[in-house]
Amino acid sequence: MGDPVPDAPVLAARGLVREFRGFRAVDGVNLDIAEGSVHALVGPNGAGKTTLFNLLTGFLKPTAGSVRLGPHELAGRSPERIARLGLARSFQITSLFGELTPRQHVELALAGRTGLGWRFWRSDKALGRFADRADELLGEVGLAGHGDVPAGALAYGRKRALELALALALEPKVLLLDEPTAGMGAEDVDRTVELVRRVKAGRTVVLVEHNMSVVSSLADRVTVLQQGRVLAEGPYDRIRDDRRVITAYLGDSHAAR
Numbered sequence: 001m002g003d004p005v006p007d008a009p010v011l012a013a014r015g016l017v018r019e020f021r022g023f024r025a026v027d028g029v030n031l032d033i034a035e036g037s038v039h040a041l042v043g044p045n046g047a048g049k050t051t052l053f054n055l056l057t058g059f060l061k062p063t064a065g066s067v068r069l070g071p072h073e074l075a076g077r078s079p080e081r082i083a084r085l086g087l088a089r090s091f092q093i094t095s096l097f098g099e100l101t102p103r104q105h106v107e108l109a110l111a112g113r114t115g116l117g118w119r120f121w122r123s124d125k126a127l128g129r130f131a132d133r134a135d136e137l138l139g140e141v142g143l144a145g146h147g148d149v150p151a152g153a154l155a156y157g158r159k160r161a162l163e164l165a166l167a168l169a170l171e172p173k174v175l176l177l178d179e180p181t182a183g184m185g186a187e188d189v190d191r192t193v194e195l196v197r198r199v200k201a202g203r204t205v206v207l208v209e210h211n212m213s214v215v216s217s218l219a220d221r222v223t224v225l226q227q228g229r230v231l232a233e234g235p236y237d238r239i240r241d242d243r244r245v246i247t248a249y250l251g252d253s254h255a256a257r
């Protein structure tokens with residue numbers, strides 16, 4: 001008998017390539033994201049993490065290769081279409097309206113999902129039907145009690161929590177987090193780890209993250225990129241001790257020790 005057949009991945013990339021004027025920033029990447037897992041993409045500066053992320057979410061078109069979300073081929077589709085199919089992205093896109101409240105933001109995100117268009121939901125009364133779900137989502141990201149202030153007045157960490165609530169409002173099959181702790185001090189980093197830990201329950205999460213302690217706290221599996229290629233893939237503990245990974249980050253002298 002052979003090995004058990006693993007569950008089909010919810011998100012899978014095959015032979016993904018992105019060239020910039022002949023330079024391959026992503027060079028034949030295969031990636032399998034298991035349903036219900038937290039999967040981190042890591043690698044030294046310039047490894048291709050952001051480019052790969054942009055390929056998955058449709059912000060960049062691949063030069064070659066495929067990205068499948070369940071039965072859907074995503075390569076070549078627009079970011080909006082990809083979001084509707086169930087791949088939502090949060091962080092590093094500051095998309096908040098300073099004068100609207102967090103509750104209004106979430107209500108609009110929920111209304112947008114219906115496909116009926118903004119005009120249909122324009123009156124406050126129509127949007128009010130999403131109030132309960134909006135409150136639930138705000139509670140989930142730790143913003144209960146902050147629903148009615150202008151979003152522009154929220155502290156940085158809370159703005160990012162609101163962006164997360166907006167992504168969750170789409171009820172994504174896969175949630176992509178782009179450097180969730182970038183630019184944060186230690187306290188906000190800890191809070192963000194707690195937040196992601198809370199929202200990951202029952203969800204599939206892919207995150208690009210530089211901070212290895214964040215990766216070790218959150219990730220079930222890690223893919224290490226180097227020069228546009230997958231250098232290693234596996235659980236964090238194995239990746240941490242992988243000689244090739246240590247060399248990629250620190251150079252040959254460390255790996256030899």
Ligand SMILES: Nc1ncnc2c1ncn2[C@@H]1O[C@H](COP(=O)(O)OP(=O)(O)OP(=O)(O)O)[C@@H](O)[C@H]1O
Pocket residue numbers: 020024025043044045046047048049050051052
């Ligand atoms: N629009 C572009 N035009 C030309 N080259 C690009 C472009 N975007 C990325 N690159 C190059 O592709 C390579 C991978 O960049 P990318 O930003 O994906 O890496 P990264 O792993 O996210 O790096 P970092 O950790 O520094 O954010 C780099 O050499 C970068 O200079």
